[in-house]
Amino acid sequence: MVEATLHTDLAPVDLALLERTWSPKRVALFNALEKASVPRQDRPQSLHWDWGKKVPELKLLEARGFGVLCEGDWQGAMMTKTASSVSRLEATRRKPIVYVDYLELAPWNWKVTPLKRQGRYGGLGTLLFLQAVIQSFDEGFGGRVGLHALPQAETFYAGLGLKRVAHDDAKRLPYYELDSQAANRLMQHDGGAP
Amino acid sequence: MNDKRAMTLKLTEQEMDVLDELAAKKDLSKTAVMRQALRLYQLVDLRLESGEKLFFEDESADKKSELMVL
Amino acid sequence: MTQNRTFGSLGRDWMRQVAAAEDRHEAVTAGGLASDLGMLSHEGEEQPRVLGRLVEWRRLELGMTEEQLAAAAGIELGELRAIEQDDTEARSIRVIFKLAQSLDLSPEKLAVLAGLAETRNDPALSEATVRFAAKSSTAKLSKEQRRVLDEYVKVLSESPKGP
Numbered sequence: 001m002v003e004a005t006l007h008t009d010l011a012p013v014d015l016a017l018l019e020r021t022w023s024p025k026r027v028a029l030f031n032a033l034e035k036a037s038v039p040r041q042d043r044p045q046s047l048h049w050d051w052g053k054k055v056p057e058l059k060l061l062e063a064r065g066f067g068v069l070c071e072g073d074w075q076g077a078m079m080t081k082t083a084s085s086v087s088r089l090e091a092t093r094r095k096p097i098v099y100v101d102y103l104e105l106a107p108w109n110w111k112v113t114p115l116k117r118q119g120r121y122g123g124l125g126t127l128l129f130l131q132a133v134i135q136s137f138d139e140g141f142g143g144r145v146g147l148h149a150l151p152q153a154e155t156f157y158a159g160l161g162l163k164r165v166a167h168d169d170a171k172r173l174p175y176y177e178l179d180s181q182a183a184n185r186l187m188q189h190d191g192g193a194p
Numbered sequence: 195m196n197d198k199r200a201m202t203l204k205l206t207e208q209e210m211d212v213l214d215e216l217a218a219k220k221d222l223s224k225t226a227v228m229r230q231a232l233r234l235y236q237l238v239d240l241r242l243e244s245g246e247k248l249f250f251e252d253e254s255a256d257k258k259s260e261l262m263v264l
Numbered sequence: 265m266t267q268n269r270t271f272g273s274l275g276r277d278w279m280r281q282v283a284a285a286e287d288r289h290e291a292v293t294a295g296g297l298a299s300d301l302g303m304l305s306h307e308g309e310e311q312p313r314v315l316g317r318l319v320e321w322r323r324l325e326l327g328m329t330e331e332q333l334a335a336a337a338g339i340e341l342g343e344l345r346a347i348e349q350d351d352t353e354a355r356s357i358r359v360i361f362k363l364a365q366s367l368d369l370s371p372e373k374l375a376v377l378a379g380l381a382e383t384r385n386d387p388a389l390s391e392a393t394v395r396f397a398a399k400s401s402t403a404k405l406s407k408e409q410r411r412v413l414d415e416y417v418k419v420l421s422e423s424p425k426g427p
Contacts, residue, residue, distance in 0.1 A: 122283025125292025
């Protein structure tokens with residue numbers, strides 16, 4: 001195990017630096033997948049993402065960036081928003097939620113089954129997602145968190161207790177939401193958060 | 195960025211009623227409601243500034259009407 | 265002010281359990297914003313590799329040799345051949361636009377076929393592309409192939425409506 005630092009208020013420069021480090025690693029991974037003739041549908045679905053495009057969003061009051069820094073590199077990052085999405089669950093319809101706009105790990109932390117690769121550091125997705133839950137409690141939203149999961153990540157979020165609400169045709173992704181009860185259960189198992 | 199400053203806000207009776215109603219409806223403190231309102235206002239303002247428009251859409255009636263926010 | 269929280273000796277066992285649990289899943293990525301920014305690639309919606317065939321057919325339709333088209337578009341002959349054989353993933357937007365102009369096709373739609381742009385709601389293009397892919401093959405054009413090409417080119421030539 002190694003020590004890592006969780007940053008809960010990323011600045012635009014952090015995201016820009018993060019993208020500079022991650023981008024060549026994504027390209028290298030893409031080349032490795034091409035070389036191994038891995039079919040497109042079996043490749044990581046965030047291979048072409050560009051965090052640089054998200055930088056302008058950070059100036060919004062509702063937006064907040066989180067990141068995990070370890071050994072001088074950003075290992076995972078997340079952006080949440082608090083005003084532009086509301087709960088889609090029947091019991092809490094239109095009540096405010098923390099929406100996870102974007103959660104991704106550094107390419108070297110991806111599990112890439114077709115290449116038999118495991119990520120270098122584990123647990124980052126859970127760590128970051130828990131920050132969204134903590135933020136939701138801090139905001140007075142009762143722990144409610146919503147997000148659009150990539151299909152490859154659906155089992156991960158279902159395992160954390162999020163409910164699959166519906167497939168969102170506009171985003172072309174399934175929408176998941178964590179209700180207050182599930183949020184409380186999740187926080188009970190957490191070993192480090194206050 | 196997270197250091198907070200205090201502010202006194204004077205609201206009319208009607209505005210206070212609306213604030214109370216929203217706080218109850220959304221299960222939020224009045225401060226949290228004001229904070230959400232500010233975030234939303236900024237978000238809408240920035241997007242309008244960039245040339246986008248804000249609409250309400252009624253899918254069942256196949257109606258779309260523009261909301262002007264100054 | 266950034267709040268920094270260090271995970272060191274606190275919650276080690278928990279972190280180990282969490283890491284092991286996460287390893288069982290393929291990914292942890294959430295990406296509504298990626299969708300908004302047009303960064304999603306869609307499983308099962310991959311555009312068939314028709315760019316090369318279309319370029320070749322249209323060139324033949326217009327009675328151009330490879331050399332003539334390459335010269336008209338201002339690109340290397342080798343590059344044109346690579347495009348016609350769908351040999352290359354990386355095509356620049358400049359080359360695609362020049363080809364589109366030389367072949368009198370919609371540059372925007374050709375860019376979509378080249379994988380350089382995404383189109384959200386163009387079912388007509390997607391449908392036409394699938395039909396074209398099913399019926400096309402490299403060769404001199406038969407009457408039927410000419411008809412198929414003409415239909416497809418018509419879809420590509422239609423300007424997008426709206427602002």
